[in-house]
Amino acid sequence: MTPLLLSAYTATTCLGRGLDATRNALRAGRSGLVPCTFETVQLDTWMGEVAKVDAEQLPAALAIYDCRNNRLTQMGLETDGFADRVREAIAHYGKSRVGVFLGTSTAGILQTELAYRRRDAETGALPDDFHYRTTHNSFSLAEFTRDYFGLEGMAMAISTACSSSAKVFAAAARQLELGTIDAAIVGGVDTLCLTTLYGFASLQLTSAQPCRPYDAARNGISVGEGAAFALLERCEQPAPGSVLLLGTGESSDAYHMSSPHPEGLGARMAMEAALRSAGLTAGDIDYINLHGTSTPANDAAEGKAVSALFANRVPCSSTKGATGHTLGAAGAVEAIICALTLTDGFLPGSPGTENVDPAIPVDYLLKTRDGKVSRALTNSFGFGGSNCSLILGVAK
């Protein structure tokens, strides 16, 4: 593919709001995970909660969108000057030429979970103040974002569980390459809810401790939440040092709904496709941000795929020990983390991980260290066997 410019980007997770909070935490090897106290949830697990989400007030004209997921969406958009850059792009290209491509797994389903506690005692009806379309529906964050900026062009949500907001980069890149749009707001937002916390617990995939990706003793995930966005544009002569999307690769496991292909075949195909798309080989990659959820099966399968392609020659880490697994936001969060490694010259370590699983022969980074990264690859894999790898690079 023709490289695309990330002309603005931002990330908000339990590490804090924005790029500085994120880079400082990653540099310091700090984790944002805390014991789970979300809502009325009673589970022995840890979580990555974003501070002050519910203090966010939506504009009165968009009050119908009000829910935790859109509060976090707005919070993310209004961080690091991202919304201002979007408005500049709209002024430049026009409101029908800036597309919206956002990933989520559960959008604002929390709103429905809460509404089901307030059903009419006689009729069973949901309360009048519950708005399905603008909160629960998977499109709600994309429609909110489109309306927030007064856009009139194409928009879509991609919802492939935990690969969602990696795949938005691929979908937006296609439309930019075709010239149907001139800029794209890409990203992902997912927020804590009962469905995912109790759901991952039901699959025995949550850990009672902070998650420990790639650790020999890893035993499950820590569910997190996050919002991350990038503004993608075509750019013939990017300024030196700017961050580029170089390649995207997608594949399907065709294996199981909630377990990865045991040999990591789909994961390997996605990474190979991303390298092909970028016109690169394995030796060109300086850092891999792993999917690394910290479940025994995921890390083993991904590790096999990474090891098959890169042997143990490329430093890699999962940053989910820091952020938790932000599910449908993870792809975008970790793409932005890759952007920080490219611009700042560091390779993030893996808070929580103590003893790297000796059965996984990759160059796993326990501690953050300085290092020049020219090209980074990031993996995102989801339920249903949905895989996506992205390659980001820095312009010379």
Next chain:
Amino acid sequence: MSRPLTAWIEGIGFLAPGLPDWPTARAVLRDEMPLTVAPSVLPAPSILPAAERRRASRVVKLTLAVGLEAAAHAGADVATLATVFSASGADGHNCHALCEQLATDDRQISPTRFHNSVHNAAAGYWGIATGAMAPCQVICAYDASFGAGLIDALGQVVLDHQPTLLIAYDSEYPEPLFAKRPVPDVAGVALLLTPERSERSLASITVTPASAAAEPLADAALEALRVSIPALRALPLLQKLACGEAGQVCLDYLPPMQLQVDIGLC
């Protein structure tokens, strides 16, 4: 510098209330027989092993039915196809059951219900059933889901130069969510889109942004389906294909953006 969103259609799959398959829908759209509105009939998915067949949910049966019909129509090997699924919602019955249980004191939900709750559940089962390891996209754009799926599928056909199966589908919620989102029944449309013309090509389509209103279907019962089930916003295009007519139609997309589809015959 813009490249057109264009492809050839090699196969069509269809299922809607009173219209169990594409040959029936084609005859109704050609005005050769009336639409007898009746609940959608979902065939048992023969591609699944017997145990899985019994457990398959309505959206899984629906997407297998229309996707396999389109692939068979085109004589395509489903294991090789890239796919784009687009739906205005996930499995409504599964969602209701989860929300109902999470509102009680016993929140120990079923793990199967949880993994079936993802928007890409039907796409996941499609992969397991067909063995297709090609890219699989899963989109939601509420009422604009057909248009959004078409845009991404055409992008893949043009840029990746590979046959891509678009499966746009919707299903109903039970009460109390039905009152908030009254999609009346399951329905789906599948189009096998290819980059090159072949002896199997039925028509070419080219999609451009527009602002005109979609023209209502003359038949009131068909028009009711078009406006009540998002995937069936495709009906004006399908009517042209059924009648073997070249020309232009406008499809409802995302206000104020509409999609103009130029249809060329083979």
